[in-house]
Amino acid sequence: MAFLDIRTLRKAYGSAIALDGVDLSINEGEFVTLLGPSGSGKTTLLMSIAGFTRPDSGTILLDGADITGVDPEDRNFGLVFQGYALFPHLSVANNIAFPLRVRKWDKARIAARVDEVMKLVGLDKLAARKPRELSGGQQQRVAIGRALAFGPKILLLDEPLSALDRKLRDTMQRELKRLHQETGVTFVFVTHDQEEAYAMSDRIAVFQNGNIVQIGSPREIYRAPASRFVAGFLGGNNILSAQTDGAQLDLFGIRMPMPAAYDRTRHGDGAITVWVRPEDIALGDVAPGAVCFSVKVADVSFVGTSERVTVITADGQELSVLAPSAIARELTPGSTATCALLPSAIGFLARE
């Protein structure tokens, strides 16, 4: 049995369904990310685990015991809020000591633990500061330290990095990963940012309309999105229409042998939907076994490490391609170019 078991959890706010029978099992010590667009139910699920949202039906089991009706103050889960929710009237040390005082630890034990936690989250020199005297990243560390101080069974994090700038976010991602490894606490992390999810998680649960539509490791989800929604939500994937008779594939008006990933019973035949990652399409150079097709360049935009080139295929489909700057620089909108694609890079979506 899993450590935390969520069974057919339902929650509606009036006519809006926030959770539509969610099932999720989390193992002890796992880092699970709930990923989805806003309003998809991920925060409602997190707040249900925390105990602040009462589900309409369904159960939450912790180590086999039903905790669905237990008050948040009795669950012993750490919770890190969006915006941190530090106590503004207490110093850093007293914020971290708060859960320990509530639990009536003796003074020496509290002092020792506060010291230990502040070292853990890298705040040892700021004990006397008030939250308003700290930067966003430091406040974040206090919030995490406070939530970990009392040794919670699970740490719940509600989009904690969304208010930080990009560089700080990268640092905090590594910090969270380190804290997860050092403490061994089970982390449940909510975000709408796929890169954040990929960087830290053992498993990602993708939410859509109050349901988990796919759950798996970051690589699984990236390589094999289960539905059109997942393929589209996970950033920049090309979702394309194709034709097949079951033996050969017609894509961009080019006929090619059917890739091995195709399964007639799951993916159907006739008009089907496929996806291709932008980085799997090559502009110009042709690898052995690749299929070539000519396109019209619509737009070239610089995205940092490479260029994102938007092209129109012969059958009028828009295609996003990531290309090295050296190649993309040669292209001007309106010109024609040749793209190459390995048939094995084509993914198929199940019939819906």
Place this chain on the structure above:
Amino acid sequence: MSSFQRWAFGLTVPAALLTICLYVVPILQVLALSFTEPTFGLGNYVEMFGSAAIGRVVRTTMIVSAVTTVLTIVMSYAVAFALVHMRPAARRVALFMVMVPFWVSVLVRAFAWITILRRNGVLNSALVGSGAIAEPLELVYNQFGVIVGMVHYMMPFAILLLYANLSEIDPRIIQAARSLGARPVTIFTRVWLPLSLPGLAIASLFIVIFSLGFLVTPAILGAGRVLMVAEYISVQISSTLRWGVATALSTTLLLVVGLLVAVAARSPALRAAFEGGRR
């Protein structure tokens, strides 16, 4: 200063001039009377500090003001706390009821309390009629009646001041305290109370200052038997025509209030209240 700022500043000049000419100057003139009436010197102040009658008035004023402030703050805090926890629809109704007294003249409210509290009034009749008491209670024309009337007058102000403070407290901070294992009593004493200190400080200051100079309600509900400073001054000015003593007392009252504000403004809690969002 930009030209817009100059214009904006210029627009405040008429109101400032009006206030200075028609309010500040006359007040200073009246206060100056305390040194010149009937003869030049500090005679009025010597008389004031020596007078047993004025001593009693000051003591009454301090007791009534203190009790009024404590009762007003405690009860208003309870109401404001409840307001913060209400659903929006219920809160709109409750806030409306808090504001209703603002539309009723203070005179009408004082006389309404008399009809309720006097010997054969609504409350005594009900209590005697139900057999709870044999003799009617003395509920008005004494300190009790004055305090009831004053607390009733002050509560809406205190409720609104405290509500403004409490509703600024981020509900996620309270949730955070719960997630950290704190129970309701702990959350109240360790989180709500410290975070509402600025509101409590400013509401208390407001009520104390208001109470010290309160005239109408003590005059009507005290009926001359509970003499507070403002009524004493009014009697000296309009009936006994001892303007010198009256203005000396007014000057002292003004100084005391000024001192209270100055001291309070130095306290961290009140500074936080004045600084507001900058916390």
